[in-house]
Amino acid sequence: MIDTPTRRTVLGAGIFAAGSLLTIEAALAEAPLALTPQCHDGGAATLAQTEGPYFKPSSPERIELIEEGMAGQPIELAGFVLTRTCKPLAGALLDFWQADDQGRYDNSGFRLRGHQFSDAEGRYRLRSVVPGSYVGRTRHIHVKVQPRGGRVLTTQLYFPGESLNRTDGLFRKELLVRTAKNAGWLAGRFDFVVA
Numbered sequence: 001m002i003d004t005p006t007r008r009t010v011l012g013a014g015i016f017a018a019g020s021l022l023t024i025e026a027a028l029a030e031a032p033l034a035l036t037p038q039c040h041d042g043g044a045a046t047l048a049q050t051e052g053p054y055f056k057p058s059s060p061e062r063i064e065l066i067e068e069g070m071a072g073q074p075i076e077l078a079g080f081v082l083t084r085t086c087k088p089l090a091g092a093l094l095d096f097w098q099a100d101d102q103g104r105y106d107n108s109g110f111r112l113r114g115h116q117f118s119d120a121e122g123r124y125r126l127r128s129v130v131p132g133s134y135v136g137r138t139r140h141i142h143v144k145v146q147p148r149g150g151r152v153l154t155t156q157l158y159f160p161g162e163s164l165n166r167t168d169g170l171f172r173k174e175l176l177v178r179t180a181k182n183a184g185w186l187a188g189r190f191d192f193v194v195a
């Protein structure tokens with residue numbers, strides 16, 4: 001039989017390969033994680049937070065923020081963009097920016113900055129390193145999420161088990177990423193619910 005591209009290879013070649021999110025789900029399922037608020041019909045949208053001083057417009061379109069030689073714990077963060085009635089939203093803009101492993105932002109270039117669009121099933125996927133803390137701030141990732149034709153949600157995501165979560169006045173447990181170890185990587189899961 002002639003080897004033609006199959007649905008499997010086409011899906012496997014996509015940046016939102018179905019297996020990827022399933023791997024994260026499997027890793028998360030094995031970990032003893034506290035339940036985080038799930039999307040439920042009539043539930044609240046994801047909490048908005050301040051943009052902070054380091055946002056820069058016009059980040060490159062990419063899901064891969066890790067560059068060669070970059071220090072830090074690699075993380076693959078994934079999830080859905082959902083409406084308040086839990087419908088996945090395709091084509092939503094997600095713009096991420098964060099500090100490096102040492103808590104430093106790149107304010108001259110676009111290191112650890114990137115935007116992307118949710119796929120046909122409303123999924124996104126980001127590969128990065130866990131950001132370092134800096135003065136007054138626990139580890140966090142900044143993000144802007146904008147559904148097509150909708151309003152921008154600006155917020156920040158946090159990590160479980162961080163002692164500085166207790167002293168950072170901006171920290172909110174509703175914005176915790178669910179995490180699980182996955183063969184050297186940290187698998188992270190966060191679903192955005194937009195108004």
Ligand SMILES: [Fe+2]
Pocket residue numbers: 052054099137140142
């Ligand atoms: Fe920040």
